[in-house]
Amino acid sequence: MTVRPPRxxxxxxxxxxATACAALAALxxxxxxxxxxxxxxxxxxxxxxxALGWNWIGGFVGQVSFGHAAMFGVGGFVAGRLMLSMQLPAxxxxxxxxxxxxxFALGGHPMLRLRGPYFSIATIGVGEASRLVFTYWERxxxxxxxxxxxxxxxxKYQLYWWALGLAASVAAVSYAIRRSSLGLKLLAxxxxxxxxxxxxxxxxxxxxxxFALSGAVVGLAGGLYASYFSFIEPSDxxxxxxxxxxxxxxxxxxxGTSLGPLLGAVVFVLVRTYLLASYPDLYLGLYGLLLILIxxxxxxxxxxxxxxxxxxxxxxxxxxxxxxP
Amino acid sequence: xxxxVDMVFSAVLLAxxxxxxxxxxxxxxxxxxxxxxxxxxxxxxxxxxxxYLHERLGLDPYLAIPVVMAAGFAFGVALYQGLVRRLxxxxxxxxxxxxxxFGVWLVLRNAAYLLFTGNDQAILTxxxxxxVSVLGSHVSVNRLAVLGIAVVIALVLHAxxxxxxxxxxxxxxxxxxxxxxxxxxxxxxxxxLTFGLGTALASAAGVLLATVFSFNPTSGSSELLKSxxxxxxxxxxxxxxxxxxxxIVAVAEVFAILILxxxxxxxxxxxxxxLVLVLRPGGLFGHRVLS
Numbered sequence: 121m122t123v124r125p126p127r128x129x130x131x132x133x134x135x136x137x138a139t140a141c142a143a144l145a146a147l148x149x150x151x152x153x154x155x156x157x158x159x160x161x162x163x164x165x166x167x168x169x170x171a172l173g174w175n176w177i178g179g180f181v182g183q184v185s186f187g188h189a190a191m192f193g194v195g196g197f198v199a200g201r202l203m204l205s206m207q208l209p210a211x212x213x214x215x216x217x218x219x220x221x222x223x224f225a226l227g228g229h230p231m232l233r234l235r236g237p238y239f240s241i242a243t244i245g246v247g248e249a250s251r252l253v254f255t256y257w258e259r260x261x262x263x264x265x266x267x268x269x270x271x272x273x274x275x276k277y278q279l280y281w282w283a284l285g286l287a288a289s290v291a292a293v294s295y296a297i298r299r300s301s302l303g304l305k306l307l308a309x310x311x312x313x314x315x316x317x318x319x320x321x322x323x324x325x326x327x328x329x330x331f332a333l334s335g336a337v338v339g340l341a342g343g344l345y346a347s348y349f350s351f352i353e354p355s356d357x358x359x360x361x362x363x364x365x366x367x368x369x370x371x372x373x374x375x376g377t378s379l380g381p382l383l384g385a386v387v388f389v390l391v392r393t394y395l396l397a398s399y400p401d402l403y404l405g406l407y408g409l410l411l412i413l414i415x416x417x418x419x420x421x422x423x424x425x426x427x428x429x430x431x432x433x434x435x436x437x438x439x440x441x442x443x444x445p
Numbered sequence: 446x447x448x449x450v451d452m453v454f455s456a457v458l459l460a461x462x463x464x465x466x467x468x469x470x471x472x473x474x475x476x477x478x479x480x481x482x483x484x485x486x487x488x489x490x491x492x493x494x495x496x497y498l499h500e501r502l503g504l505d506p507y508l509a510i511p512v513v514m515a516a517g518f519a520f521g522v523a524l525y526q527g528l529v530r531r532l533x534x535x536x537x538x539x540x541x542x543x544x545x546x547f548g549v550w551l552v553l554r555n556a557a558y559l560l561f562t563g564n565d566q567a568i569l570t571x572x573x574x575x576x577v578s579v580l581g582s583h584v585s586v587n588r589l590a591v592l593g594i595a596v597v598i599a600l601v602l603h604a605x606x607x608x609x610x611x612x613x614x615x616x617x618x619x620x621x622x623x624x625x626x627x628x629x630x631x632x633x634x635x636x637x638l639t640f641g642l643g644t645a646l647a648s649a650a651g652v653l654l655a656t657v658f659s660f661n662p663t664s665g666s667s668e669l670l671k672s673x674x675x676x677x678x679x680x681x682x683x684x685x686x687x688x689x690x691x692x693i694v695a696v697a698e699v700f701a702i703l704i705l706x707x708x709x710x711x712x713x714x715x716x717x718x719x720l721v722l723v724l725r726p727g728g729l730f731g732h733r734v735l736s
Contacts, residue, residue: 182540184540184543184544186547230719230723231719231722231723233723234722234723236540236543237474237480237543238677238722240480240482240543241480241669241670241673241718242718242719242722244666244669244670245670245714245715245716245718245719246715246719248666248667248670248712248715249712249715249716252708252709252712253709253712256706256708256709360663360666364547364551367544367547371544375540401555401558401559402555402559404551404554404555404558405551405552405554405555405556405559406555407548407551408547408548408549408550408551408552408554408555409548409552410548411544411545411547411548411551412528412545412548412549412552415532415541415544415545415548416528416531416532416545419541
């Protein structure tokens, strides 16, 4: 008898995903998007990658990190430095930044022994410490005056497709991790580290792996973000607010769901742009309020809301189709 | 030599402040097993309340402490009854309570920003700049007062937890909440009281902080971190353990200036936090609290 493992992706889901990506790729040419919409979508794609990357450690493993800005900043600044000092092509610089951020995350190995609130508070510490160090490391980051990157208009325009590619691949990998045995192992670690160790799942190894991958993805997003703005400064890249955005995007979309943070990132970027334009003084508090409401009423965020609505629709349709008495 | 004496003095004075900051966090974590991520926000709010009372009503910051603590207590009770009580307990509640209280912190920050703008503020009184000479080094009167109040708060807290019926109930719930229901302790009421007491202590720490340092709405993250270092280092459950831990943190921070460039001394707290968490997650005196 042959055992057939369940397919990771159903053909229908794969088709929908590929169509969506193709449609988004064709969008700027087909619709002749305005520069504003073009930029907003680019930023959304970058943030999607960041949110999904955060979710690998924060959602899949359940280690809530309030310090991912450190990896974002390392990725951004290493990419920027490579661009400025060595004049490498942009994609290579981004990869360099991602690699540096991944290594930086790997340095977080001792922290990963900590669980729950201990880990979370340690990440606040690491995030703040790296903000200080990089702000004062003027030869590398330019200090509080920051770095200006040589980004020409062509690259800035093409960034849309690079960011789309990144977001799509990170989404695909997220989905694959969730559906694979790796995802199950992470789930086991999240539920109970000791029990996971009893069945031979090394929490140390998998947490290091996922944290490094998560850091690399967030670093890559940081590199693209640096190119997108063509000007970066440590207090923005490494700031506590930056770390918060990753948490918020994932929570709004649905922590620990495979693709929820994607939705969360889109909503976050759009709402944030609107709020910053209309209520610049209120936006942080509104996000705080949103966080409270989500945790109290719908811990899975938009994904949970969607599932709930889907449940209502099913229940509403079921009696209509049921046999009449 | 006189420099070392100066540094020892300033470490001891700082320790009083750090200990007061840490009690609230430690109490809430010890009893409810919830890390109050809004702790830094409550400290910041306490500082602003004292500043407001001083600016508008001319109330001395030290006389304002009871008022601020009462407000902090009411806030904590409301926070527990309104939000924290509704969270799932146990493993599932961990990330949820962190995120929820983090949201509360963001709201507090924004509220302070709207009410008082983002500028740095400080409480300046007639005696702020006065100093006395002790063992040949000049010590600020204000800082001595902070230390004095910190000692009083520690003694009162210790007495309340050890000698009163409510204090015994709080310690009993910290040990085993299920058994407490069996002997007729209203656990939910104790949780509410503890949360209120914790935030009241945090707001009092905010008042002390405001008389020594300047603050703004984003203040609070380094206070949260330092409080957490003290709580972890001191092990949970003992007022004296936390006081000793606060002294260690303060000494490390003050003496770091000898080996580190000045801008990095603010990072010492963070560094210490990571070291403590990694090397002695159970604290110097306590047992392991790492799950």
